[in-house]
Structures are given as C-alpha cells and as structure tokens.
Amino acid sequence: MTLTGAEDADVVIVGARLAGTATAVPLARAGRKVILLDRTSFPSDQLSTHVLVPSGVSELQRMGALPHILKLGPAQARYLGVTVGDIRLRERFATVDGIDYGVCVPRYDQDVCLVTACREAGADVREKSVFEDVLWENGRAVGVRYRHNGRKYEIRARLVVGADGRQSRTAAAVGAWTPYRGSKNGRGFAFRYMDDPALDTIHHEIYGIYRSGPRIVLTLPSSPRGRLLVVFMTPADDIPRFQQGGERFWQEAVAEEPEVAERISGAQNVSQLRSTRKLASYYRRSSGPGWALAGDSGHFKDPVAGQGQRDALRHGRLLGEAVNAVLDDPAALDRALCAWEKNRDDDTRSSYHWGNRESRPDAPSALIREVLRTFGDRGEGRPDFSDTFNRTRKVEHVIGPSRMVRGLVRALAAPGADRRGILREVAGEIPTELAIRWETRFGGFRYDGWAPSERPGWSVGEPPRPRTAEAEAVPQPAP
Ligand SMILES: Cc1cc2nc3c(=O)[nH]c(=O)nc-3n(C[C@H](O)[C@H](O)[C@H](O)COP(=O)(O)OP(=O)(O)OC[C@H]3O[C@@H](n4cnc5c(N)ncnc54)[C@H](O)[C@@H]3O)c2cc1C
Incomplete structure (x- = not known):
C-alpha cells in the first residue's frame, strides 16, 4: 500500500467491522472509490457474543461474506429453544432470503471474513490506520486526517462515515458524542466457550434461552462446529462477583440454573471467562x-x-x-443521509425498547410466563416467538394486545394468583406499550428525550480526547 500525504476518495469510512464493511460493499461494487481505516489489524477480537439469526446471516450473504464464514465450519442453528420453568418452546426460525439458520462465529474469525469480502468488492481497507479528526469546509465534512506508522495523512471525500463503534472518535469529531436519548442497562454479560457435549444431537442446532430467576442464560452453538458459547446475562451487580470470584462464581451460577447445568453437563471449558457491565443503550x-x-x-x-x-x-x-447515486450532489446527499437515519430509527426502535425492558434484572413474572405459554398456540415448531429475534415481525406485533390479554386472563385465573401484583404489573407496562405505538404511528421519536422503557442514570462516558490539526504537520503529496 502506497500512502501519499493527501488523496481523494468518494467515501472514507472509519472502522472496518460490521457497519463499515457493510456500507463499503455496495459502493465499491458500484465502482466508487472507498477507503476504510481501522486502527486494528485483522484477525482481531472484539468484546461481543456475536449471535446472528437468519435475518443477520442473510446480510452476510448479500455482502459476499457468507462463503468465507461457512468455510470456518460453524454450527448452523435452525431452532430457538426457550425454557422458563415448566414452559418449553421450540421453534424453527423463519427463512429469510433463503437462509433458515443462524451462526455464532467468534469475532476474531467472523470479522476477518467481512474484511475479505469488502476487499473482494473492491474497497481499500487500511489496517493500523488511526482516525484522528474530520476535515471541514464551510460547515461540511470533506474528509479525514489519520495516522499510520507514526505519520499523518489526509483523505478528502464526498462522504465521511463513522463506523468506529461505541467509543466513536468520529461521533466526537462531528459534535454528536452526547446521545439524545438512552437507557441504563440492568444486566451485564459474562461468557465463555465450551466444548458442546451434545454435538451430535438436535441440541447443537438450537439457540437455547433459559430463564428461572433474575438471570437469562444462553447456550449458543458456535464455531467451529462442536463449540458452545455459554452466556450469563446477569444482574449488572453480579458482574464484579464474576470478575473477582471467577471460576468459583461461575460454578455456583451454573448450579443455580438446573436446566443449564443439565445442558452443559460434561462440557470442557475452552476459554477464559469474559465479562462486562458497560452496556448503556443510546441513539446519537x-x-x-x-x-x-x-x-x-x-x-x-x-x-x-x-x-x-x-x-x-x-x-x-x-x-x-442510499448514497451511491447522490454522492456528487451535496444537497441531495444530505437529504438521503437524513432519510437513511430516519429509516434506521423506524426499524430499530422496537428492538431498542425490547432490549431496555429485557435488561431489567427481574425474574419472569406470572404474567410473562402465561404470555409465553400462549406461543404454543400456533402449532409446535412453527416460527412465532422467534420472529422477535429474527425481525420478521416487530416485537409489539408478536407480543400484541390480544396475546397480552390471553396471558393476563390465564395469569389471573391461575390458582393462588397474586391478582393485585399482576394488575400492578399490567398498569406499569401500559405506558410503554402506548408510547411505542404512539412513536410508530405519529413519529416523534427523535429528540423527545424519554420513553417509559428507558431507565435513567445512563452514561456513555467522556468523548475521546480531540487531536488538533495543529498538533503535527501533515505531509503533503509527493509532487
Ligand atoms: C457484551 C456484548 C455482547 C453482544 N452480543 C451481541 C450478540 O450476541 N449479537 C449481536 O448481534 N450483537 C451483539 N452485540 C453488539 C455488537 O457487538 C455490535 O452491535 C457490533 O459490534 C457493532 O459493529 P460496528 O461495526 O458498529 O462496531 P465495532 O464492532 O465496535 O467496530 C468498530 C471498529 O472501529 C475501529 N475503530 C475505533 N476507533 C477507531 C479509530 N480512531 N481509528 C480507526 N479505527 C477505529 C475499531 O478498531 C473496530 O474495528 C454485543 C455487544 C456487546 C458489548
């Protein structure tokens, strides 16, 4: 790779994992000059549990990364299994673009496949290249300044895309660091890889979700085939205990979940335990x-x-x-960016609220259990509850008013039911349900500040410190 002091591109993208490579591929395929900068070099790991259901795998297929992923020999999960006390659901995932399985490939392996597909599409991915600042002209972003091997360089481009993750220096550089809304997570993540003792059984095709007390536990057939990712989505206050108590706390936590203990009985650990509690959700x-x-x-x-x-x-x-056809017309480009952002919000809002609600570290209530029980009604094995994960229907459509009422009637009618407690729970959920439907019907999501799914007290921390243009001289292009 020959770098000059300043060069031109159609689009420059900071970050070369999921968002960055997915943005680059259609542009590069259309013949646009696209440069991606990433401070890391691939393969490279990332703190994430990386489960993808068919709607996510179909995106890998569209960008040309799926053949590379399949060469790794991942388990292909065709089912979602939910175990909540005596309730057991098992559904096939709905097929999306011909894909009827999920994959769960460690980021170290997965992300290098994305970079390979991106390069095959014609994009220029530059590793160990650290974005420092945005270049501006008359209030418009016109490129970036970055560092590689101790030297500084500039790229001028029609569009600058920040795809640099939660600690986005690009967000800070464009003045968008502070989210306009967000929610404090009530759960943290603790996870590790194991050898799957159920390799040659149907269980190695099932994404398992287990809920008894306040924890949610996942068993995810991973990659290569035969590996299992076991995830505790545990009250955030548990995380320091996982971190300090390590192996002993893991063993105790497994013992408290009998169905999980049975599922992983005989499994050997093949990795260290990893954990985090820094998971506030937000929109910038x-x-x-x-x-x-x-x-x-x-x-x-x-x-x-x-x-x-x-x-x-x-x-x-x-x-x-969205931007390919309008890159050469700044006004049309800005309109397209605005429309893209609105569409993203419309598509993600439902899962955002759902995530906020599921992050509450509560044990499943009598109402939730009875709502879950109604999912067998469409016939054993057909996609229904799993549509929430697969995004084939919005959460509020899968768990709609009629299902809620059916669950409520069953919960109230159960012998020994705490009817007051159940009605209090319903009264607490109604504002969230109404807010989600209001946002969907009348818009008004952005900048409105708060919805009942959101827990106060969230923070994304301080922005990365700015690096000024004056800090070091920028080399000029060779004559
Ligand atoms: C604990 C945890 C569990 C999760 N589990 C799941 C899950 O099971 N399923 C799921 O779908 N999602 C999961 N997620 C979410 C998922 O990991 C993210 O949504 C996803 O990684 C976002 O991809 P991205 O491309 O936007 O950013 P990232 O994956 O964060 O990539 C950003 C890239 O930008 C680069 N970068 C940063 N700063 C600079 C700079 N200054 N210069 C150059 N490059 C830079 C980084 O090196 C990195 O390669 C989880 C997240 C966490 C934290």
Missing part, C-alpha cells in the same frame, strides 16, 4: 452535512436482544445503497 444524531454514523457509533441497543450485529450490517448496507 447520526447524519449531518457530508457525514453519517453507522452501527454502534450512532446507535447501541442492549445486547440482551442480540440485534446489534444484524442492525450494523443491515443499516450499513442501506447507507451505502
């Missing part, structure tokens, strides 16, 4: 004159819903597709 302003923020840099939802990768891929692709 994500478009402006000559710039856009894709993936986590613009919006992060609680990973309890497992939707971040799918959204980063899908809305990255939609961004690339």
Whole structure:
C-alpha cells in the first residue's frame, strides 16, 4: 500500500467491522472509490457474543461474506429453544432470503471474513490506520486526517462515515458524542466457550434461552462446529462477583440454573471467562452535512436482544445503497443521509425498547410466563416467538394486545394468583406499550428525550480526547 500525504476518495469510512464493511460493499461494487481505516489489524477480537439469526446471516450473504464464514465450519442453528420453568418452546426460525439458520462465529474469525469480502468488492481497507479528526469546509465534512506508522495523512471525500463503534472518535469529531436519548442497562454479560457435549444431537442446532430467576442464560452453538458459547446475562451487580470470584462464581451460577447445568453437563471449558457491565443503550444524531454514523457509533441497543450485529450490517448496507447515486450532489446527499437515519430509527426502535425492558434484572413474572405459554398456540415448531429475534415481525406485533390479554386472563385465573401484583404489573407496562405505538404511528421519536422503557442514570462516558490539526504537520503529496 502506497500512502501519499493527501488523496481523494468518494467515501472514507472509519472502522472496518460490521457497519463499515457493510456500507463499503455496495459502493465499491458500484465502482466508487472507498477507503476504510481501522486502527486494528485483522484477525482481531472484539468484546461481543456475536449471535446472528437468519435475518443477520442473510446480510452476510448479500455482502459476499457468507462463503468465507461457512468455510470456518460453524454450527448452523435452525431452532430457538426457550425454557422458563415448566414452559418449553421450540421453534424453527423463519427463512429469510433463503437462509433458515443462524451462526455464532467468534469475532476474531467472523470479522476477518467481512474484511475479505469488502476487499473482494473492491474497497481499500487500511489496517493500523488511526482516525484522528474530520476535515471541514464551510460547515461540511470533506474528509479525514489519520495516522499510520507514526505519520499523518489526509483523505478528502464526498462522504465521511463513522463506523468506529461505541467509543466513536468520529461521533466526537462531528459534535454528536452526547446521545439524545438512552437507557441504563440492568444486566451485564459474562461468557465463555465450551466444548458442546451434545454435538451430535438436535441440541447443537438450537439457540437455547433459559430463564428461572433474575438471570437469562444462553447456550449458543458456535464455531467451529462442536463449540458452545455459554452466556450469563446477569444482574449488572453480579458482574464484579464474576470478575473477582471467577471460576468459583461461575460454578455456583451454573448450579443455580438446573436446566443449564443439565445442558452443559460434561462440557470442557475452552476459554477464559469474559465479562462486562458497560452496556448503556443510546441513539446519537447520526447524519449531518457530508457525514453519517453507522452501527454502534450512532446507535447501541442492549445486547440482551442480540440485534446489534444484524442492525450494523443491515443499516450499513442501506447507507451505502442510499448514497451511491447522490454522492456528487451535496444537497441531495444530505437529504438521503437524513432519510437513511430516519429509516434506521423506524426499524430499530422496537428492538431498542425490547432490549431496555429485557435488561431489567427481574425474574419472569406470572404474567410473562402465561404470555409465553400462549406461543404454543400456533402449532409446535412453527416460527412465532422467534420472529422477535429474527425481525420478521416487530416485537409489539408478536407480543400484541390480544396475546397480552390471553396471558393476563390465564395469569389471573391461575390458582393462588397474586391478582393485585399482576394488575400492578399490567398498569406499569401500559405506558410503554402506548408510547411505542404512539412513536410508530405519529413519529416523534427523535429528540423527545424519554420513553417509559428507558431507565435513567445512563452514561456513555467522556468523548475521546480531540487531536488538533495543529498538533503535527501533515505531509503533503509527493509532487
Ligand atoms: C457484551 C456484548 C455482547 C453482544 N452480543 C451481541 C450478540 O450476541 N449479537 C449481536 O448481534 N450483537 C451483539 N452485540 C453488539 C455488537 O457487538 C455490535 O452491535 C457490533 O459490534 C457493532 O459493529 P460496528 O461495526 O458498529 O462496531 P465495532 O464492532 O465496535 O467496530 C468498530 C471498529 O472501529 C475501529 N475503530 C475505533 N476507533 C477507531 C479509530 N480512531 N481509528 C480507526 N479505527 C477505529 C475499531 O478498531 C473496530 O474495528 C454485543 C455487544 C456487546 C458489548
């Protein structure tokens, strides 16, 4: 790779994982000159549990990464299994674009496949290249300054895309660091890889969700085939205990979940335990004159819903597709960016609220259990509840008013029911349901500040410190 001091591109993208590569591929395929900068070099790991259901895998297929992923030999999960006490659901995932399975490939392996597909499409991915600042002209983003091997360089471009994750320096540079709304997570994540003792059984095709007390536990057939990712989505206050108590606390936590203990009985650990509690969800302003923020840099939802990768891929692709025809017309480009952002919000809002609600560290209530029980009604094995994860229907349509009423009637009618408690819970949920439907019907999501699913006290921390243009001289292009 020959770098000059300053060069031109159609689009420059900061970050070369899900959002960045997905944005780049349609543009590069259309013949646009696209440069991606990433401070890391691939393969490279990322703190994430990386489950994708068919709607996410279909995005891998569209961008040309799926053949590379399949070469890794991942388990292909065709079912969702839910175990809540005596309730057991098992559904096949709905097929999306011909894909009827999910994959769960560690980021170290997955992301290098994305970069490979991106390069095959014709984009220029530059590793160990650290974005420092946006270049501006008359209030418009016109390029970036970055550092590589201790030297500084500039790229001028019609569009600057920040796809640099939650700690987005691009968001800080365009003045969008502070989210306009967000929610405090009630759960943290603790996870590790194990060898799956159920390798040659149907269980190695099932994404398992277990809920008894306040924890949600996932068993996710992973990659290579035979590996299992076991995730505790546990009250955030548990995380320091996982971190300090390590192995002993893990063993105790497994013992408290009998169905999980049975599922992983005999499994050998093949990795260290990893954990985090820094998971506040948020929306940042994500478009402006000559710039856009894709993936986590613009919006992060609680990973309890497992939707971040799918959204980063899908809305990255939609961004690339939306701007290709208008890159040469600044006014039309800015309109397209604004419309893209609105569409992203419309598509992600439902999962955002769902993630906020599922992040509450509560045990499943009698009402939730009875609502869950209604999911067998459409026939054993058919997609229904799993549509929430697969995004084939919005959460508020899958768990709509008629299902809620059926669950409520069953919960109230159960022998020994705490009817007052159940009605109090319903009264608490109604404002959230109404707010979601109001937002959907009348808009009014952006900048409105608060919805009842959102927990106060959230923070995304301080923005990365700015690096000024004057800090170091920028080399000029060779004559
Ligand atoms: C604990 C946890 C569990 C999760 N589990 C799931 C799950 O099961 N399923 C799911 O779908 N989603 C999950 N997510 C969410 C998912 O990980 C993210 O939504 C996804 O990684 C977003 O991709 P991205 O491309 O926007 O950003 P990232 O993956 O964060 O990539 C950003 C890239 O930008 C680069 N970068 C940053 N700063 C600079 C700079 N200054 N210069 C150059 N490059 C830079 C970084 O090196 C990185 O490669 C989880 C997240 C967490 C934290």
